Amino acid sequence: MDGRALMARVRDGDRQAFEALYSRYGSPVMRFLFRLCGERALAEDLTQDVFLKVWRAAPGWKPLGRVSTWLFQIAKHHWWNEAAKRGRRAHLEGPPVSPDDATAADAASERAPEHLARAEAAQAVAAAVAALSPKLRLVFVLLRLEGLSLVETAEIAGIPVGTVKSRAAAAEAALRKHLRQ
Amino acid sequence: MNDPVTRDDLVARALNALPEDDRARVDAAIEADEALRLEFEAVAGHLLHYDALPDAPPPPPFERIAKRMDADADPDLRVLRLGEEKRLSLWIPAGAAAAVAAAFVLLWLWMKPPDRTPQPDFTVGDGMSYGRSRPAFGEGEVTYFLFADDGPAEAHIGDRVRVVLEDAQLWPLAENRVALDHRGRAWFEVKPGEKPFVVETLFGKVTVLGTSFEVDLREEDLRVTVEEGRVRVQEVVVPAGHAYSQRAGRMPFVASTPGSWFRLPSLAVDVRGPVPTVNKPLELALTLRNATHLDMPLEGPGSARTPVWLRFESAKGELLGELPVLPANVITGAELLDPRGSVVLAPGSSKVLAVRILPPFASPGAYRCTALYRPEGQAPVLSSPLQIEVR
Numbered sequence: 001m002d003g004r005a006l007m008a009r010v011r012d013g014d015r016q017a018f019e020a021l022y023s024r025y026g027s028p029v030m031r032f033l034f035r036l037c038g039e040r041a042l043a044e045d046l047t048q049d050v051f052l053k054v055w056r057a058a059p060g061w062k063p064l065g066r067v068s069t070w071l072f073q074i075a076k077h078h079w080w081n082e083a084a085k086r087g088r089r090a091h092l093e094g095p096p097v098s099p100d101d102a103t104a105a106d107a108a109s110e111r112a113p114e115h116l117a118r119a120e121a122a123q124a125v126a127a128a129v130a131a132l133s134p135k136l137r138l139v140f141v142l143l144r145l146e147g148l149s150l151v152e153t154a155e156i157a158g159i160p161v162g163t164v165k166s167r168a169a170a171a172e173a174a175l176r177k178h179l180r181q
Numbered sequence: 182m183n184d185p186v187t188r189d190d191l192v193a194r195a196l197n198a199l200p201e202d203d204r205a206r207v208d209a210a211i212e213a214d215e216a217l218r219l220e221f222e223a224v225a226g227h228l229l230h231y232d233a234l235p236d237a238p239p240p241p242p243f244e245r246i247a248k249r250m251d252a253d254a255d256p257d258l259r260v261l262r263l264g265e266e267k268r269l270s271l272w273i274p275a276g277a278a279a280a281v282a283a284a285f286v287l288l289w290l291w292m293k294p295p296d297r298t299p300q301p302d303f304t305v306g307d308g309m310s311y312g313r314s315r316p317a318f319g320e321g322e323v324t325y326f327l328f329a330d331d332g333p334a335e336a337h338i339g340d341r342v343r344v345v346l347e348d349a350q351l352w353p354l355a356e357n358r359v360a361l362d363h364r365g366r367a368w369f370e371v372k373p374g375e376k377p378f379v380v381e382t383l384f385g386k387v388t389v390l391g392t393s394f395e396v397d398l399r400e401e402d403l404r405v406t407v408e409e410g411r412v413r414v415q416e417v418v419v420p421a422g423h424a425y426s427q428r429a430g431r432m433p434f435v436a437s438t439p440g441s442w443f444r445l446p447s448l449a450v451d452v453r454g455p456v457p458t459v460n461k462p463l464e465l466a467l468t469l470r471n472a473t474h475l476d477m478p479l480e481g482p483g484s485a486r487t488p489v490w491l492r493f494e495s496a497k498g499e500l501l502g503e504l505p506v507l508p509a510n511v512i513t514g515a516e517l518l519d520p521r522g523s524v525v526l527a528p529g530s531s532k533v534l535a536v537r538i539l540p541p542f543a544s545p546g547a548y549r550c551t552a553l554y555r556p557e558g559q560a561p562v563l564s565s566p567l568q569i570e571v572r
Contacts, residue, residue: 026240151312
């Protein structure tokens with residue numbers, strides 16, 4: 001069943017369909033929020049909030065676009081609003097580079113010395129992404145890490161395609177510069 | 182024929198995010214083209230770092246969300262709401278009256294014809310795509326917009342307008358109205374019609390009845406080149422074979438095309454009414470130098486900081502190409518919002534011709550101004566700020 005059909009059932013109050021929707025889109029939304037805020041616990045909270053909002057907003061849902069785009073839009077708004085509301089500027093300004101969050105890389109570094117380089121690279125890249133401004137990070141995460149198209153990224157970020165292109169180029173330039181240091 | 186491989190294709194290939202068919206196409210292109218191969222290696226080398234990013238943790242179990250969904254429907258919460266209803270019950274008559282009034286308003290709004298015209302039909306040619314977004318200018322709601330995938334592409338808006346977009350984004354807002362993004366180039370061919378056709382830009386409106394013209398928007402620069410007919414850019418009418426140029430906050434120019442901007446004596450201006458602009462002396466000196474081919478130094482470094490308000494008189498616009506200095510009133514002052522003094526210029530002047538204080542700034546007091554004067558046989562000079570006393 002495609003996303004829209006699933007969402008149509010959620011709109012009618014079908015809780016099983018909502019669970020199916022969550023199992024399909026929970027991971028991408030969690031990954032997206034984790035890349036934006038950089039903190040596992042916060043990303044989990046935000047993911048729950050986003051899907052609760054989806055459940056509450058479902059009766060008014062209209063099949064106008066892709067469900068994933070709609071979900072990412074809600075997630076983006078929620079990330080932005082929550083960070084501002086809680087005064088957690090740090091989460092807007094950049095995710096912390098914490099060993100707790102770099103789980104895969106750290107586990108790798110404990111297993112074998114050859115993974116140390118990867119762990120260091122992970123920290124370096126995470127730091128570089130963290131150093132991006134919120135606007136650049138949002139575009140970079142959607143376009144380059146989530147692999148969305150230019151148009152989808154523009155719709156979610158609420159900016160023109162040309163701006164997406166220029167922000168993506170600026171983000172990559174900033175990352176390159178950061179990683180060379 | 183295969184589609185050309187774009188940088189996005191290379192990035193997607195490096196991220197291993199291409200479907201199988203596309204992957205084969207991109208691989209073949211990389212194999213065949215040395216320059217493309219080098220670019221791909223640069224992209225892939227760069228993206229190796231991205232792969233190093235830590236994996237994202239899994240989402241929380243659904244049960245946690247289910248628990249919160251249940252809390253939403255908790256009977257305790259219903260009791261709370263019932264309590265609120267009790268407190269609110271005193272307001273029931275007022276609420277009912279408000280509801281009736283709101284119903285009337287809604288009914289009126291429903292019966293009233295919509296204020297805005299619906300977005301027009303458009304057709305796109307090869308290489309042109311469209312999406313939905315909020316326009317950069319014009320009405321703020323989300324509508325369709327057009328953009329060229331890679332290089333010039335054509336679209337038709339309604340049955341009157343043909344447009345070729347190069348790197349601009351265009352929102353067709355109505356049959357006779359479009360908005361352009363903050364930069365890019367678009368060429369329009371507009372069939373004559375009853376209503377003027379309007380292109381909205383950051384710098385204002387470009388209005389035509391029926392013509393062909395190009396709008397070239399840069400970060401801080403607008404150029405409109407007219408091929409046929411006449412185009413009005415804000416208050417300036419640009420005839421066929423001429424082009425209009427304006428930088429943000431500076432004076433607009435109209436020049437015959439083709440040719441370099443600001444190059445005399447081909448300059449011709451058709452200005453209806455004064456064209457106000459705000460410049461600093463350094464910019465003014467550079468502009469005057471470009472217009473007159475005369476070197477125009479600043480007398481002292483302090484003069485560069487004094488703002489200048491320059492106003493062209495429309496009647497003299499056509500003489501621009503012949504005069505050694507521009508026929509302009511220059512009002513200068515320490516603050517833009519509080520212009521204090523003025524210098525009246527005239528061609529062939531060997532000194533400052535006259536200094537006068539224009540109303541409403543003629544009250545007694547000390548004023549600062551910058552003078553533009555022309556020593557005999559030399560280039561015009563912008564003076565350091567002068568102190569003028571009015572008694």
